[in-house]
Amino acid sequence: MLRIIKKISILIFCCLIIFFVIAVIYHHIMLKIEKDKITHVGTSVEVDGYNMNVYVEGKKSDTEATIVLLSGSGVASPIFDYKILLL
Incomplete structure (x- = not known):
């Protein structure tokens, strides 16, 4: 039972890390795209x-x-x- 909880915790943690990395990459890409649109x-x-x-x-x-x-x-x-x- 403890192993299952540990594996689920690691999986959730990895999913959160992947989500934040994707969000940061998306943010920097959009900054470069929108930089020229600012008046x-x-x-x-x-x-x-x-x-x-x-x-x-x-x-x-x-x-x-x-x-x-x-x-x-x-x-x-x-x-x-x-x-x-x-x-």
Whole structure:
């Protein structure tokens, strides 16, 4: 009985490992395929040797205050998170 449980446990473990390996391979293949399909919103600006994507809304004014919204926490697309605030 113990041998059967051990064999079933090993089989389940191997199936999980195979599933995760296939998922990782699929993920990397799809990253390469979808890389060219990404369209950037905004303008690319160089800051300290790195490229930063900046989105500007509205007209430049010396009399009105400027609001700068910065994202954190690994937000994938902060432009779309804050776009509702700019309307």
